[in-house]
Amino acid sequence: MDKALIDGLIEIIGKDAVVADETRLMSYESDALAMYHEKADLVILPADTAETAACMKLIASFGVPIVPRGAGTGLTGGARPIEGGVVVATSRMRQVFEVNPTDGFARTGAGLVNVDLTHACEDHGLFYAPDPSSQRACTIGGNVANNSGGPHGFKYGSTTQHILGLVIVLPDGEVLDLSEPRVDPEGVDLVGLFVGSEGTFGIATEVTVKLVPTPEVVETLLAVYTGGEGLSKACDTVSEIIRVGLEPSAIEILDTLTIAAVEDSVFAAGYPRDASAVLLMEVEGTPTEVQGTSGDIMKLAKTFGATELRSAQTDAERAMLWAGRKGAFGAMGRIAPDLYVADAVVPRTKLREMVRTTVAIAEKYQLKLATVFHAGDGNLHPNICYDRRDKEETRRVVAAGAEILEACVAAGGSLTGEHGIGLEKLAEIGLLFSEQDLQAMGRVRRAWDPDLRMNPGKALPLRACVELGDKPKSSVEA
Amino acid sequence: MHMSTPFEQQYRGATRDGSQDELPVASPKTEDETRELLRFAAEDGLKVLPRGCGTSLGLEEPRRRADFVIDTTQLAGVIAFEPSDGTVTALAGTTMASLAELAAGSGRRLCPDLAHTKSTLGGAIASGRTGEDRLRYGPMRDQVLGLRAMLSADISSKSGGRLVKNVAGYDLHRAHCGGRGQYGLIVEATLRLHPALPKELHLMRRFDSLEAAIDSGNQILSTPCRPLSIRVWHNDDETSLQVHLGGREDVVSAEVLLLESKLGDLQETTSRPLPQTQIRLDGPISRTIDAAHWVEVIRKKAGASHLIADLGIASVCLATTPTSHGGSCQQASIAALPARPKGTDLFGATQPGTSPSAAIVALQSRVATGLDPLGIFSR
Numbered sequence: 001m002d003k004a005l006i007d008g009l010i011e012i013i014g015k016d017a018v019v020a021d022e023t024r025l026m027s028y029e030s031d032a033l034a035m036y037h038e039k040a041d042l043v044i045l046p047a048d049t050a051e052t053a054a055c056m057k058l059i060a061s062f063g064v065p066i067v068p069r070g071a072g073t074g075l076t077g078g079a080r081p082i083e084g085g086v087v088v089a090t091s092r093m094r095q096v097f098e099v100n101p102t103d104g105f106a107r108t109g110a111g112l113v114n115v116d117l118t119h120a121c122e123d124h125g126l127f128y129a130p131d132p133s134s135q136r137a138c139t140i141g142g143n144v145a146n147n148s149g150g151p152h153g154f155k156y157g158s159t160t161q162h163i164l165g166l167v168i169v170l171p172d173g174e175v176l177d178l179s180e181p182r183v184d185p186e187g188v189d190l191v192g193l194f195v196g197s198e199g200t201f202g203i204a205t206e207v208t209v210k211l212v213p214t215p216e217v218v219e220t221l222l223a224v225y226t227g228g229e230g231l232s233k234a235c236d237t238v239s240e241i242i243r244v245g246l247e248p249s250a251i252e253i254l255d256t257l258t259i260a261a262v263e264d265s266v267f268a269a270g271y272p273r274d275a276s277a278v279l280l281m282e283v284e285g286t287p288t289e290v291q292g293t294s295g296d297i298m299k300l301a302k303t304f305g306a307t308e309l310r311s312a313q314t315d316a317e318r319a320m321l322w323a324g325r326k327g328a329f330g331a332m333g334r335i336a337p338d339l340y341v342a343d344a345v346v347p348r349t350k351l352r353e354m355v356r357t358t359v360a361i362a363e364k365y366q367l368k369l370a371t372v373f374h375a376g377d378g379n380l381h382p383n384i385c386y387d388r389r390d391k392e393e394t395r396r397v398v399a400a401g402a403e404i405l406e407a408c409v410a411a412g413g414s415l416t417g418e419h420g421i422g423l424e425k426l427a428e429i430g431l432l433f434s435e436q437d438l439q440a441m442g443r444v445r446r447a448w449d450p451d452l453r454m455n456p457g458k459a460l461p462l463r464a465c466v467e468l469g470d471k472p473k474s475s476v477e478a
Numbered sequence: 479m480h481m482s483t484p485f486e487q488q489y490r491g492a493t494r495d496g497s498q499d500e501l502p503v504a505s506p507k508t509e510d511e512t513r514e515l516l517r518f519a520a521e522d523g524l525k526v527l528p529r530g531c532g533t534s535l536g537l538e539e540p541r542r543r544a545d546f547v548i549d550t551t552q553l554a555g556v557i558a559f560e561p562s563d564g565t566v567t568a569l570a571g572t573t574m575a576s577l578a579e580l581a582a583g584s585g586r587r588l589c590p591d592l593a594h595t596k597s598t599l600g601g602a603i604a605s606g607r608t609g610e611d612r613l614r615y616g617p618m619r620d621q622v623l624g625l626r627a628m629l630s631a632d633i634s635s636k637s638g639g640r641l642v643k644n645v646a647g648y649d650l651h652r653a654h655c656g657g658r659g660q661y662g663l664i665v666e667a668t669l670r671l672h673p674a675l676p677k678e679l680h681l682m683r684r685f686d687s688l689e690a691a692i693d694s695g696n697q698i699l700s701t702p703c704r705p706l707s708i709r710v711w712h713n714d715d716e717t718s719l720q721v722h723l724g725g726r727e728d729v730v731s732a733e734v735l736l737l738e739s740k741l742g743d744l745q746e747t748t749s750r751p752l753p754q755t756q757i758r759l760d761g762p763i764s765r766t767i768d769a770a771h772w773v774e775v776i777r778k779k780a781g782a783s784h785l786i787a788d789l790g791i792a793s794v795c796l797a798t799t800p801t802s803h804g805g806s807c808q809q810a811s812i813a814a815l816p817a818r819p820k821g822t823d824l825f826g827a828t829q830p831g832t833s834p835s836a837a838i839v840a841l842q843s844r845v846a847t848g849l850d851p852l853g854i855f856s857r
Contacts, residue, residue, distance in 0.1 A: 147645045158643065160652075161620050174837050183793065184606055184617060184656055186834070188842040192619065192652030196645050216702040243562045245585055245673025286702045288732040289725070345641050347563045377643040378563075414644040421646060432646050433636060440635030441648045443848035447841065460647070 001041040001084075005062045009044055009086075012054045017092070019043035028087050031072045031079040032134075034338055035388055035397075036423060040067065041084040047092045048109070049167050049175060049205040056203070057173025059086055065453045066171065068199035070111065070142025073134040075341045076422025078146065078198050082457040088203055090141045096120045097206070104211045105164055105181045110141025110204045117209065126211035129156035132418070133326045140207050147196030149418030151325065154376035155249035155284070156212065158418065160195040165208030168194060168201070171449045181208050193444065198420045198459035201448035215249075215284035219294050220318040222271070223279040223301035224308035230276025231255050231359075231371070233305035235351035237279060238375040240304060242348050246296055250282040251376030252325050257335065258370045258383075262324045265331035269324025270317075272308065279306070279375070280325055328372045329383070335368055336385035340397050344408035345417040348378040357407045358382040365400040367393075379417035380408065402428060421459050429461065438464035483511045485546060501527065505549040509628070509665060515548055516663070516854060517631035525856040528659035530571065530601020531594075544856035548663060550600050557666060558640060561586050565623060565640050567668040570600025577669070586671040589615040591706075593751055600664040606656025610722065610749075611706040613790045618655055621669045625651035627662035630852045640668045653849055660857045661849035675724035678706075681737065681744040684718045689770040691719045694741050695789040701740065703733045711750070712774075713784030720750060 001020075010018050019025060020042055030037035041064075046052040059066060065085030072079050072089075081087060093109030096117070100106065101124035108117055114135040118127040131150035132138050138148070144166065149158045156162070164181035168190075178191050185192060194201050225234045234253050241251065254262070259271045259278060271278050279301065283294045298309050312318035324331075332339050346354040355371065358380065362369035368385040382404055386397045401424075405415050409431045415421065421429055429438070442465035446452065452465055485502035506512040519526045527544035531551055554571035561584035566577055575595045578588040590609020592602060601607075603625070606618050615621070624638025627650075637650035653661050685691040688710070695708045698721060706722040721737065721744070723730050738744055774785075786795040834842075846857060 147649075149643060149645075153643065157616075157620065158645070160649065161616065170837075170841070176838055176841065177835065178838065183791065184608075184619075187839075188661070188845045189619070189652045189656065190838065190841060190845070192649060192655070193845065196649055213702070239562070242564065247673060285704075286729065286732060289729045292726050292728055345643050347560065347565075347641065349560065349562045374643075378641065379643050412640065414639050414641055415646045417641075417643040418645055425646075429646065432639070436634055437636045437647070440629065440633070440650060440849065441637070443851060444648060444650060444653075444845055447844035447848040 001064075001086075002062055005058065005064065005086075006042060008058045009042070009055055012058065013044060013046050013051050017045040017047070017051075019045070028069065028072070028089070029080060031069075031074040031077060033075050033077045033340075033422070033424060035340065035394065036077045036080065038081050038083070040081045040087040043069075043087040043089060045089050045092045048095075049169065052088065052090075052169045052203060052205050053173045053175050055088065055173075056169050056171060060172045060451075060453070063451070063453070065456050066203075067455050068141075068145065068203045070139035070145070071113070071134075071137045073132075073138040074142065074146060074422065075343065075419045076416070076424040078420055078422035078455065078458050079142070080423070082423070085453075085456075090139060090203065090205065093141070093205055099124060099126075099211075101126060101211075103181070104213075105208055106211055107165075107179060107206060107208045108140055110139060110144070110207055112140050112207075114138050114140060114143060121211055122214065124211075125214050127214050128162065128209055129212050130159045130162055133329060135326070140209065141204050144195050144204050144207055145197065145199045146418070146420040149374065149377070149379065151250040151252050151322075151374060152282070153374065153379075153418070154251055155247065160192065162210045163191060163195050163207065164210055166191050166194060166204045167206035168204050170202045171451065171454050176202075179206055179208050181210075196420070197445075197448075198422060199455040200445055200459045201454060217285065217287050217290045218318070219283045219290050220312040220321050221248075221279075221281045221283065221294060221297060221301075222308075222310040222312075222321060223281070223298075223306040224272050224275045224310070225277045225279070225305060226272075226275055226307050228276065229305070231355060232352045234277040234279045235355055235375065237301050237304040237306065239349055239351055240300055241297060242376065244296075244300070246293055246300070248281045248293065248297060248376070249284045250280070251374070252280040253371070253373055253375040254278050254280065254325065254328060255371040257368065257385075258328050258332070258372045261331040261334050261370060262328055264334050265327065267323050267327030267331050269320050269322075271324055280321060325372070328370075332370055332383060332385055335370060336387055338386050338388045340384040340386065340401055341419070342380065342382045342384070342401055342404050343416045343419040344380045344382075344405055344413055345415075346378045346380060346408050346411050346413035348376075350411050350413075351375060351378060351380075354380060354408060354411055354413070357411075358404050361400050361403050361407065365396040365403075367396060367400055374417070377417060378413070406431060423458055426457070426459075426461055435464070483507070483515060501544055501547050503529070503547040503549050505552050507552045509553070512548065512550075512553065512628060512663065512665070513631040515546075516628060519545070519854050520630055520852050524854075526663070526854050527856045528600070528604065528663045530598030530604070531573070531596040532601075550663070551598060553600075553665065554598075556580065558668075559584075560640070561671065564642055564671045565668055566671055567624075567640050567666060568599050569666050570598060570603075570664045572599045573597065574599060574602050581671050582674060585674045587674050588669065589621050589672060590618055599667055599669070603655055603664055603667055604657060604659045606658075608788075608791070608793055610709075610788075612793075613708065613788065614704055614706045614724075615672060619652060622651050622655055622667055623670055624668040625654055625664060626666045627654055627664050629662045629850055630854055633851070634665070635662070635849075638668070642670055650849070653845065660855050661846055662855060677727040677730045678722070678724040679730055679734065680747045680749050681721045681723065681734065682718055682747040683741055683744050684716065686717070687770070688712050688717055688774055691717050692770045692787065692789065695719050695721075695787075697740055698737065699790050701736060703736060705733075708789040710787040710789065711784065712787070720747065722749070
């Protein structure tokens with residue numbers, strides 16, 4: 001890394017906000033997909049939009065690639081460098097600038113941790129709905145980059161439906177102030193395009209989000225399934241809930257290996273250890289609404305083979321049931337040191353079939369599969385537990401992951417429901433989009449980042465962004 | 479160039495300044511015919527204005543250069559209907575009303591619920607139409623799960639998919655939603671379907687003043703009720719508040735009791751259709767500003783026959799009289815504003831000093847060029 005660039009950045013944001021020593025840089029080698037790691041040349045932690053803009057302008061003058069990063073909880077390798085470059089982390093931008101309870105929005109710094117936003121507005125009877133499992137660590141800016149979902153996305157939708165405005169720093173340091181909450185976009189919907197662009201368009205430094213009213217009543221339900229067909233029965237229950245039009249706010253499935261890992265961990269939720277699957281659901285609304293919908297769901301679960309039905313009786317019990325779900329990925333550390341989290345989506349009518357397919361693929365490759373997923377959205381998370389120090393096992397994990405994705409796409413599904421393409425799924429994106437589709441996306445990418453310095457090698461194969469005869473700044477080919 | 483799709487009609491499009499444009503119209507029946515038209519446009523340097531059934535263009539389009547219209551109404555048909563999965567995919571010319579009927583037949587609800595029965599899928603997306611049910615179900619862009627557009631004779635682009643959750647690739651469909659056909663011709667799209675509502679009810683109460691009606695409507699927003707719409711109707715003779723409830727029968731009954739405890743007796747009524755000639759302004763009823771005062775100013779200065787305000791989604795429709803043209807009415811409305819209210823949209827582009835920054839305009843232009851690399855579509 002050019003010393004003049006490092007000195008310039010120190011001058012802008014101070015020495016403490018520039019990470020250059022080898023030991024500290026190791027923290028930024030990967031995101032939560034530890035399978036892939038690469039050292040950054042430099043990490044900077046600007047405190048606000050102005051510092052970010054000044055740094056980006058300077059970095060642009062050196063032609064160095066930039067990798068935006070929130071909390072690094074992403075699961076596709078999107079927040080790690082490929083061939084060096086500067087990682088721009090937003091984790092110091094934790095401000096809550098405004099909570100407007102009357103019109104139901106808030107403006108925050110991009111580095112604010114997701115759950116802290118809800119804490120900041122709960123006194124007003126409002127909350128921020130997208131709730132990724134990593135919500136105690138992940139940042140709002142990271143959620144914007146990946147269009148993150150979460151268990152309650154079934155009712156409330158993904159991040160894009162909750163973003164009203166952004167302040168964006170472009171690769172050359174120019175600041176776009178699109179922070180004013182708008183009913184509908186004017187001209188090209190730049191905010192809508194930016195959400196889910198995985199750090200390839202610029203860096204969001206401030207975010208205006210929609211807040212939703214805290215529901216009057218919340219009921220958390222657990223349906224337990226046992227026996228060899230338990231997981232299939234849980235899937236069938238979900239498909240039926242969707243078919244008949246019941247509207248819980250969340251529908252999650254955990255399989256037997258996940259239950260065992262959770263119950264052995266600090267996230268123990270009281271899930272029955274002998275269950276082959278549990279269906280964790282939440283119903284929100286008025287007392288009448290919750291009572292009616294919960295009753296219908298319970299009846300339906302029983303009809304579809306649930307052997308035990310529970311409703312959380314206290315807030316503590318409810319919190320415990322959810323702690324098990326949200327801590328499930330962490331708990332899997334008890335099964336193996338590493339975890340590969342697939343993020344495929346399938347039509348909700350094909351849950352049973354596709355869950356069986358993923359189990360068969362894991363068996364074929366002799367891998368341990370722990371499944372926990374957003375069943376209501378058809379968003380599967382087949383999690384392969386493995387040890388990355390075992391090269392042969394790692395090779396099988398990668399092969400199984402690709403096969404699972406291919407099977408899901410073949411069934412009418414998608415490669416990702418909430419984690420993004422990142423680095424991990426670049427090879428498979430052609431399963432979903434034609435070369436023309438990718439080139440159209442590539443042209444839009446170049447409109448934001450003409451030099452292709454933003455998060456190179458992520459989200460879109462580089463060939464899709466390069467016009468004939470162009471020579472990209474980054475030599476990285478996906 | 480020989481064209482298999484003749485230019486058979488003349489499109490008479492009203493522009494914002496009140497003048498009329500007359501443009502030749504071609505109505506392709508197939509995608510191949512559409513491609514041929516786009517090739518013709520590219521070869522001759524002509525600008526294309528895509529059109530659905532034309533329910534929005536006249537009132538909402540600013541004057542922009544166009545050489546001919548491609549009418550998509552014959553590119554119609556359902557491609558995939560998955561009621562159990564909650565999705566429907568159709569060609570752009572399919573009417574929203576026919577899709578709504580299809581969905582209802584399988585216990586599903588199509589959103590937005592549009593007033594105009596002829597609105598097409600492509601047109602509704604391109605114009606970013608707001609439905610009466612937006613308060614509960616969100617804007618049009620939240621319903622679009624995926625989309626395929628023709629960018630030229632040889633270039634098309636697809637984004638999203640036929641799934642309720644999917645973040646693969648860039649959301650290019652967000653540019654086409656509300657993009658008014660400036661960045662491509664929408665060929666097909668997939669919409670999310672919602673569960674049908676077992677019970678729907680329209681309730682109404684008259685008020686003596688606009689302020690009182692808006693205040694009461696805003697009170698509803700602070701309750702646990704989740705109406706599909708809270709709508710204020712206002713003209714010289716009448717001011718009323720209309721609330722559209724929907725859901726399980728027991729839930730709707732409980733909501734009625736709650737609303738009556740807040741607002742007093744409510745009359746059951748029928749759905750009241752919007753006037754055919756109306757324009758929509760976004761933003762003026764943000765609860766942080768004195769909405770009642772200035773919407774009245776707008777109504778009078780614009781010469782609108784009456785005003786319909788959708789509370790909670792910050793939207794106002796001005797119904798125009800036959801002699802009051804939509805475009806000039808809109809301009810008069812904007813000119814009547816003393817200052818740009820916070821959280822507004824449309825006004826930003828037209829109020830002095832509140833235009834988007836040069837950087838935003840430049841980026842929008844670059845993105846538009848990326849989407850429409852041959853510059854075929856009228857902007």
